[in-house]
Amino acid sequence: KQARAEEERARAEYAAAAASLEQARLNLEYTRVEAPISGRVRRALVTEGAFANQNEFTHLTTIEQIDPIYVRFSQPASQYSSLRRAVVSGLWKGVPLGEIKVRLLLSNGEEYPHSGRIIFSDMAVGPNTDTIEMRALFPNPDQELLPGAYVRVVFDRAVRDNVFVIPRDAVIRTAQGASVFVVGPEGVLEARPVRADTLNGREWLVSEGLRDGDRVAVSHTMSLRPGMKVRSAAARPQPHAQQ
Structure with a gap:
């Protein structure tokens, strides 16, 4: 009986020692703070040897991720x-x-x-x-x-195909929609319905209704009428115009 009691006492002392060792290891881990990310560490907000409250959040420092x-x-x-x-x-x-x-x-x-x-x-x-x-x-x-x-x-700018940029005053907008005056082969004006949904500065972006080579009247549009015969001339490019 005495030998069995000593064995049980020895097992209890071993378990207590193992628990103390585990507690010591845990306390040692508390002395090291490992960052979850890599980066540049800013100034320390807690001096070495100061007590960090285990029950409340203690701001030690800030790590800034630099790259990326x-x-x-x-x-x-x-x-x-x-x-x-x-x-x-x-x-x-x-x-x-x-x-x-x-x-x-x-x-x-x-x-x-x-x-x-x-x-x-x-x-x-x-x-x-x-x-x-x-x-x-x-x-x-x-x-x-x-x-x-x-x-x-x-x-970055995207590329938009089949879009024509014309001056804002060249587009006539009514209740029926938008239109422009196109100069025909014989110099006769034709009213052409167009789709101009986007205004970019002082230019309309026309996505439907115009074709390559069309000549659009860009001045005095309020005095023009379909069927009128005109003489076309190249318009002066505006400094802010975008192709």
Whole structure:
């Protein structure tokens, strides 16, 4: 009986020692804080030897991910909706949905040499700003971009085929729709219905109704009438006109 009691006492002491060892290992782990991400560590907010409360959150420092780096920005809801509809319908080419490329303009006006891509778009519109929060991911191998800096986000332009850009005053809009005056082979004016749904500055983007080689009257349109014979001349290009 005495030998069995000593054996049980020895087992109990061994279990207590094992528990103490495990507690010591756990306490040792509390002295090391491993970051879940890699990046650059900012200044320490807690000095060495200070007590960190186990029951409350203690802010030790902040780790900033530098390469790659995230850029957060807001896009007007109207522009985002128009772009999405155009991409889905196939009207715009060169901008695959979900892989929209973006560029950055730095605060000094120079363009950042690396392009990024959209990786997140919020599903809700901000009620106070009417914008959609978005996030892009950019490579930052030279650490030129720093957290907290302000930059301008530029979307790469898409290519839209079979679209004609004409001056705003050349389009006549009535209750029946939009139309332009086209000069025929004999110099006779013809009223041609067109589809002009997008106004880009001072030019209309005409997607239907015009063909290559058509000559459109761009001046004095309010005094023109179908069937009139005119003499056409090349219009002066405007500095802000886009092809």
